[in-house]
Amino acid sequence: MAGLPARTVVPLCGSVRQRLGWAVLVFVLGTLGVFAGLTAYSGDVSLGGAGTRVALTGAPYAVAAAFFVPSRWVRSGALAVLAAGVAYGGFVGPAQAQQRQHDAEIARYREKPELLYLGDAPQGMQVSHAEVGPASFAVDYRPTRAGYESGYVGLVVRTPLTPTPRCPELTAKDETCAVDAHGEMVMVHDLPGGTREVALTRRHQNAEVEVNSQTLDESGLRRLLNTLHPLSDAELEKLMREKAIDYRL
Numbered sequence: 001m002a003g004l005p006a007r008t009v010v011p012l013c014g015s016v017r018q019r020l021g022w023a024v025l026v027f028v029l030g031t032l033g034v035f036a037g038l039t040a041y042s043g044d045v046s047l048g049g050a051g052t053r054v055a056l057t058g059a060p061y062a063v064a065a066a067f068f069v070p071s072r073w074v075r076s077g078a079l080a081v082l083a084a085g086v087a088y089g090g091f092v093g094p095a096q097a098q099q100r101q102h103d104a105e106i107a108r109y110r111e112k113p114e115l116l117y118l119g120d121a122p123q124g125m126q127v128s129h130a131e132v133g134p135a136s137f138a139v140d141y142r143p144t145r146a147g148y149e150s151g152y153v154g155l156v157v158r159t160p161l162t163p164t165p166r167c168p169e170l171t172a173k174d175e176t177c178a179v180d181a182h183g184e185m186v187m188v189h190d191l192p193g194g195t196r197e198v199a200l201t202r203r204h205q206n207a208e209v210e211v212n213s214q215t216l217d218e219s220g221l222r223r224l225l226n227t228l229h230p231l232s233d234a235e236l237e238k239l240m241r242e243k244a245i246d247y248r249l
Contacts, residue, residue, distance in 0.1 A: 010068050026064045033060025036089065044101070045093030059085075102240075108247060109236060112137070114206050115157045118235060120227035122153060122220060130245040135159040137231075151215035153224065160208035165201040186218060204228055 013019045034057060037047065047053050059081070066078035110116065115137040121127055128142040136158040143149035165185035167177035174190040185201040191214070199212035200221045209228065211221045239245035 010065075011070060012068055022068060026061055026068070029064035029067075030061030033063065033085075036060075037085075040089035040093060043094060044097040045089060046096065105240065106236065109240075109245070113230070115159070116231040116236075117157045117204065117207065117209065117228045118231045119155055119211070119224040119229075122216060122224060124149065125151065125153065127239070127244065130239055131248050132245065133248045151213075153211060153213040153216055153221070155224070156210045157204070157207050158210075160203065160206075164203065165208065200225060 010022065012022045037056060037060070041047050041053075047056060063078045063081050063085075066074050069075065109132050112132075112135070115135070116132075117137070118127070118130075118139060121141050124143055124145075125141045126144050127139055128146075129140045131138045136156055138157075139155040141153040141155070143151050164183045165179060167179060167185060167187070171177055171187075172189075175187065177185065177187045179185045183203060187199045187201075189197040189199075191197060195214055197212060197214045198216070198218055198221060199210060200218065201208065201210040202225060203209075204225075209225060211224055213221060216224070236245070
């Protein structure tokens with residue numbers, strides 16, 4: 001039926017058998033185009049709204065039919081449409097989808113900007129891992145020469161539970177805790193073998209920050225706290241690129 005009005009421009013539609021063959025070819029080629037579009041759409045490539053997608057469903061059949069028209073301009077136009085579809089579905093669309101996913105991931109990490117603070121890594125160390133939680137931001141610092149040197153520093157920025165840091169009411173006999181005049185809390189835990197675990201807690205902006213380590217002493221931890229700064233876009237991008245940050249529910 002569709003081949004009847006096309007007899008004047010499509011030589012392949014001269015007879016009933018030819019029209020049937022033409023219809024089968026257009027249907028097969030167009031359906032392959034529709035499947036290609038569905039594959040791209042399932043890969044998060046945007047094809048517009050519902051109305052646009054319905055209209056695009058007929059485009060592959062129109063392009064397939066155009067290739068049977070013996071006109072250089074019509075075939076060139078069909079080839080241009082096909083090339084544009086392949087370029088968008090295979091390259092431009094996926095790149096845009098990946099960028100949207102990347103932007104959504106950044107927005108998720110930045111839901112609590114008041115907690116996203118980072119301190120400069122101590123000498124010989126680097127940020128090895130970071131974790132964003134609903135009410136905290138935790139960072140692990142480990143030696144740059146991992147496997148050859150030992151050491152650890154932990155940083156936690158969290159929503160404060162009390163107006164100022166306070167020592168726990170009960171402490172173990174091998175623990176000491178003190179809060180200075182500036183509201184900074186120092187807790188020292190003596191471990192077997194003469195090792196000491198030191199934890200410093202202070203208020204920073206609207207958050208509470210704690211650093212702890214068995215490697216650094218109080219002065220080293222205090223220097224780290226003094227370098228606290230908002231997590232920059234470049235630092236976040238680096239953590240994401242190295243897959244050194246994740247989100248915890």
